[in-house]
Amino acid sequence: MDFEALFKQFLSGDVAQQASILRSLVIFLPELVLSGSIVLMLAARLVSLDRIIPTHWFALLGAMASFVIVLFQFWQFGQAQTAPVEVFTGLAIHDEFSIFFRGFLTFFLVFVIALTVLTGIPDDEDAPDFYSLLSGAVVGMMLMSSANHLLMLFIGIEMASVPSYAMTGFLKGKRRSSEAALKFVVYGAGAAGVMLFGISLLTGILGTAQFSELAPRFQAVFANHAGMQDPATRCVVLALLMITVGFAFKLSLVPFHFWCPDAFQGAPAEVGGFLSVGSKAAAFALLVRLTTSLAGDGTGALSQLSLSSGLALGLIAIVTTTFGNLAAYSQKNIKRMLAYSTIAHAGYMLMAVSALLVLQSVQSDLVFQGNHQQNGPRAMEGLLYYLCVYLFMNLGAFAIVALIRNQTFSEEIDDYKGLAQQVPVLAICMAICMFSLVGIPPLGGFYGKAFIFASVYEATNVHWFMWVVLATGGLNTVISLFYYLRVAKTMCIDARPADAAPVTLAASSSPALYVMLVSGMVVFLGIIIDPLSKVALHAAHALF
């Protein structure tokens, strides 16, 4: 059937179907606007319009418009108190949770584009390519956050990944950059293949790919099955493991993290900042949605599934956090260090998902004292708060790395010595980001971490293993102090060597203002917590 035939079928179809598609398209508007801006950027180059109007304006306006539309949708949702809407015949879902993440991603896109404009990567010639990749990746991430179907899950992940590969290798002349991109592609392709296999197994056993159907089908299929002797059980476990591989790759969880340090070191810092926040957030949104729909109401066979997958994720979280922190300790290159820090933080955030699943596996009043209905949403609130702070603190760190690189052409931590004497703004903002990454109040990073630890603590009522998770989380906070502090110390305490390249940045210049804004947000989120925490809890409620 060709396009014309499809179109004719649409026009001649019944009214209800047309209305549903139109409604879906309206909900899909933010993604459409972003895609439109991509088309505009590419078309502008055809007619040499980009010589007159710089390309980044198209990208920036597209991102802003799409953010505004998401905000409007959020407002609309709040007004009407509507139930979640399944769009495109159930392939995607439109609820507060997806709106939250779409807003998060478009907001983040605005900040990343602004950063690339300030640091001058890409140059005018490459700008349309770069920004189409960037916006395209964000469209993919937005699909990930609203996916409601296993197929959509895969499409979203691929759509977000492929532009990321290209962006990693964007510094074309550089060997390291190309190597990083190649590593990323090969790894990504492998992980995607395994994941697709897992998806087909799961779909085969449960007979559905619709998220909302997964739990009831699982309940029905495994109502009378017991233990690992059953081939169907083993098959499901295998399928889930394979899907976890795909997620572990996206979230750079140990042992699927090997691409991460190389890709971050090879890629420009702006891209590193984008990947570390954007793809992580989208992957967490997807993981949470998949696991909560798999766990369902946590009764019968689902309880066992929920508990064991929660504990498994907890184990991965422990290993990931510990490994990330220990490996970051010996890094000399700041981007590599930040890559390992990203790995460690993925571990902290995974603790929230693990706690959520463990908490969901028990529905008894006996285990918890007091009100436990809120446990699941609160675990998610912690994760969402963490992600929001993480956006600012990580973006701030990468932005400072990019700004310093533009002047000294170096990304070695040793070359940052004594920068506080030359550019106090950058040194102070970097210190704020670093301490927030450690999780020291009154900076935002602390609250996300504290909320997650609180959920993990609550989960210890269900299973003793969560004590191990909690203790590891606490211990890791102390370990991580060393390497974050080293950056702050190098910049603020050491003396600037006489032969070091000078760095200048006026405190009132736009890059300085940008950095101050981003790290100011880290401080702000550490003092005024209520609004964001309420929005996050509200979004989290959509899942339950």
Add this chain to the structure above:
Amino acid sequence: MSPETLLTCIVFLPAVWAIPLVLFDAKAKDAMRYWGVLGTALTFALTLQLLMQFDSNKSGMQFKFDTPWISNWNVFFSLGVDGISLPLVVLTGFVCLLSMLASWSIEKNFKGYLMLFLILETGMMGVFLSLDFFLFYVFWEVMLLPMYFLIGIWGGPRREYAAIKFFLYTLAGSVLMLIAMLMFYFNSDRSFDLLELAKIAGGTSAGRSHVYGMSMQVAAFIMLFIGFAIKLPSFPFHTWLPDAHVEAPTPISMILAGVLLKMGGYGIIRIAFPLCPYGAQYAAYFLAALGVFSIIYGAFAAMAQTDFKRLVAYSSVSHMGYVLLGIAVWKIVDGKTVGREYWEMGLNAAMFQMIAHGISSTGMFFMVGVLYDRVHHRDINKFGGIAQVMPHYAGLAAVIFFAGLGLPGLCGFVGEVFSVLACWNFSPLLAIVAASGVILTAGYILWTMQRVYLGPEYKGPHPEALVEMNSRELAIGYTLVVTAILFGVLPHLLFDPMHGSIQALTQSLASSYETLYGAIQTSQLP
């Protein structure tokens, strides 16, 4: 001024005061100095205003108010003051003003120094005034960052090592505190209110009695105690202190010894004991023994030092041992508190010792700093004959050191003698050992004074720099000497405001332990 505004101002005035410093020209050092002095003086004036408004006849919290801060998590911005926190708040204001005046010798990047100093003061005030556990924790950590940089940037040669050691010890303690905090939060149906948590622990909260199990109380107490003992510092968590003190610049040493160490003692009195009476009582003998050991150990360690500042640092370990001893002398036989008035005396002594140590150790570090500013070394064996060249200085220093020694008539005496007396009821053996610590203290302080101040002439480096104190230094010195004498002669000035609160504390702890004991006997407690 309404009490709410007053408390909020005391906490946030210093931090807000730091903001306009951005506009100052980096070269206008004098203007910044006076700005800083004005800020700390205003804060001190506000704390005095609080002292005026405080009614010492009441025993509970005064001026308490709550504003929702993180409403999803039941976190409140809740401040209040009682007889236990009030003296420490005033002490903080006092020590900060004096150390700001002692900051004249700071050269490098003065603007940054001042800003961090002021933020540090906000953190300290917040710790003493907050009544919400979460808020307390946040303020507790707020001090950490400025302190790290103050030691790390403006410190001596091994400053980086000292700063990271300080940071690491405190952070490790804080993580334990965080976990203990979560324990109370979830076991109390999501409350961070310290007063409410204490009520629940005592079984006097409506409908929620005996929810903290025995093992939970012991576990929480151990975690809280380690967190606070690091700050106190008590053996074996004290090793950060000598390094931090030696490397920190003089004014920061003054704050460290004068205020920061008190947070450990305050935390034990305000949080660890009321929230886990069972755990506290369980560990009481161990705590008292640890306190006594710290007294003796600190005194011996101080005796062995040749670095003047290190000596004073170890003397802090020794003196803070009396605080721990005074807090811990809670004697219980068959669930009943025996000789509660002795325990009350011990707690009073602990509080008094904290304030007295705040004055005497601030003074000692200041006196060391005065010498160091002139001759740029601190080797006790190279001193001698200072009294010949700087008689005025030597006189003031002698009073301060005697106050540290615990000479009757000076502030150090009251706290030491009362905590040892209170200990007699608890355990005569420990009391005897603790009392013998006084001899050791006298030993190292007299020996130090003999080596530094007495003797025929100064033979060390830079003899030409030994000039008499200037008027600013004299003002600081005299203020400290006068307060040391004042509290030594009129100790009731301090006992009066805190007596009521401490009495209420011991009463409620004694009765809550009694109910707990009853619950344990009938195995109602999990």
